[in-house]
Amino acid sequence: MLTNAEIKRLKSLREKKFRDEYGQFVVEGEKLVQEALESGFEVSAVYRECEIGTEAMSRISSLSSPSPVLALVNKPAPRKLEIERGLYLGLDSIRDPGNMGTILRLADWFGISTVFASIDSVEIYNPKVVQASMGSIFRVKTVYCDLAEICRRFRIADMPVYGTFLDGASLYGTSLCDEGLIVMGNEANGISSEVRSECSSRLFIPSFAKGKGPESLNVAAATAIILSEFRRRV
């Protein structure tokens, strides 16, 4: 049985303030709990509906249909900043948890070991990011950082920094390198001016709309296209 105080504490982890305070986050569902247990993350407790009861589970769950199992996981220590030669993803102020989760799943699929996210990006332990990532938060290393500074480090190491811009060159016609940093920008405002000036190459996904089409693509969809194109070619 869970006490009211325990239920309250588990529920509080939906907010970043409390995830920071307790150093923990929650994952839900058989598949994700299994991924957590198999990952290098420390699982502090596992709660099953058959043990704690349906009412308690529906109170602690952040899903509209509570799953039968939920795990309390310790946040790992902040990841160390290491840049070896290879292909990386940079996220400049990604705010939507669904986009963040989908992007981490894409990074995982396309073999990107580390994602650099600006400090104002949504936290990867947000319950909606955890769910949308389908377990990729356990496999892809995410480093919150000063993204402009990271861009400078790539350039000092003589690796290109690719940015995506509405006025960039066609992705399909640009030569791509198998190492460097690919930066994706905020949902509404794109890449910030500080990071923009650190980009060595500006890419654009051409539109094939006949007549007036949309002004832009969703950032996770754009990330999908760009990572596919890099990996296909190099």
Next chain:
Amino acid sequence: MLTNAEIKRLKSLREKKFRDEYGQFVVEGEKLVQEALESGFEVSAVYRECEIGTEAMSRISSLSSPSPVLALVNKPAPRKLEIERGLYLGLDSIRDPGNMGTILRLADWFGISTVFASIDSVEIYNPKVVQASMGSIFRVKTVYCDLAEICRRFRIADMPVYGTFLDGASLYGTSLCDEGLIVMGNEANGISSEVRSECSSRLFIPSFAKGKGPESLNVAAATAIILSEFRRRV
């Protein structure tokens, strides 16, 4: 001023049952309302916060931060089924409104004029689809239909039907045609067995994960990669 009955009726349009009954749906935000007014759709009324008041607007809005303007739009008559030679998208039971909206935006970007959606796919006039589509619901024609029957029609017209499967051939190594139907499957279960047997070509997006990666990609992300690859090449 809006009466309570009017507010209630506008709010009811969040549910498909009432959108069907009244033949109307709601769009919110300056940009989307502008798109509605410029489209061929009939706009029945426009409500501005400065006219109806903040309280009324926050009651009729389905967004967490109500936008300053909201339009009531008449649903067009069901779209006629016309298949000319060209590239089309088929959606087999896409359930998530965010995915549906993102997919319509992608279709619009990549010049796909018509999307065929199985009857059990989420309705495009669902408020979350409308918002995620960023106006593409006004430009891309969506036909709800028996998808297996549509696949048969493409094959009778001697056009390929591409399906996406976890056991398909690499997208990058398969020859693609500039006409035909590309079918994307349900978020959890993929393409149904009835539609599967109508596919003339099975595609798969190769993973580049080192070690264990995710089992699959999000369906909107997969659609992005596949449409990009078709348009890039043909």
